[in-house]
Amino acid sequence: MPEQAPTSTLPLLPLLSLQGVHTHIGEYHILQGVDLIVPRAGMTVLLGRNGAGKTTTLRTIMGLWKASQGSVQFDGQNIAAHATPDIAQAGIAYVPESMAIFSDLTVKENLHLAARSGPIDTARLEWIFNFFPALKKFWNYPAGNLSGGQKQMVAIARAIIEPRKLLLVDEPTKGLAPAIIDNLIAVFNELKSHDTTILLVEQNFNVVKNLGDTVAVMDDGRVVHAGNMRTLAEDEDLQQRLLGLSLASHQ
Known part of the structure; x- marks a missing residue:
């Protein structure tokens, strides 16, 4: 009987890892040696006080701000010096806190522009409509005329209109109604179940508690936990020590 090949017990390499990343914005030294590991096919939550460097971390990964030192390894390749369009082409999508939609264009035009590889896949569009029915209702409306929650739907839909390996999302529930937050939770759960990796900056504890698999806490431009x-x-003691508050009080 032929001998069976041994089964590997080595863990999968993380999809994303930052090692010793420094980022300067003008004269300001914002990231001061960030080490961060984002495992595949789950959600990593990035927490920290205002000004800790969370948004700068996302923007550095996306190449919008360039790391002045260190490596950003994505799927086995150092992308620290890559241009933002090349990073997007590699399979990373970014939803900034500002949402960054095209207000003068319709919902339809916003999503068609985000479909980089060609025409929108009809089945995937219907899947998105299932979570965000308002987008179908306002398909031909200028995106700038939508409510804040509906604009956030457009921003998320733009990021996921095509399959992505990694989704970077900055404060998606800020100012949203509970019903829309529930829809976002459902979308993120569905994405995780289809092997999409998510790095989320979020202050809503109910969201991170239900969705987060791993967590990194930042302070003064570094990951401290x-x-x-x-x-x-x-x-709660750890929360108090790292964040200066109990997450239960931040629901």
Whole structure:
């Protein structure tokens, strides 16, 4: 009987890892040696006080601000010096806190522009409409005429109109009604189940508690804690030490 090949027990390499990343914006030294690991096919939540460097981290990954030192490894390749369009082409999408939609264009035109590889896949569009029915209703409306929550739907839909390996999302629930937040949670859960990796900056504890697999806490431009989201969620002393507050009070 032929001998069976040994089964590998080595863990999968992370989809994204930052090692010693520094970012300067003008004269300001914002990121001061960020080390961050984002495992594949789950959600990593990035927490921290205002000004800790969370948004700068996302923008550095996306190439909107260039790392002055360190490496940004994505799917086995160092992308720290790559241009933003090349990073997007590699499979990373970014939803900034500002949403960055084209206000003068219709919802339809916004999504068609985001479909980089060609015409929109009809089945995928219907899948998005299932979570965000307002987009179908306002398909031919200028995006600038939509409510804040509806604009956030457009921003998320633009990022996922094509399959992505990694989704970077900055404060998606800020100012949204609970019903829309529930839809976002459903979308993120569905994306995770289809092997999309998500790096999320978010202050809504109910969202991170339900969705987060791993967590990294930033302070003064560095990651000061990384681990399992559940561990942090269940340890109020750790929350107080790292964030200066109990996450339960931030719901």
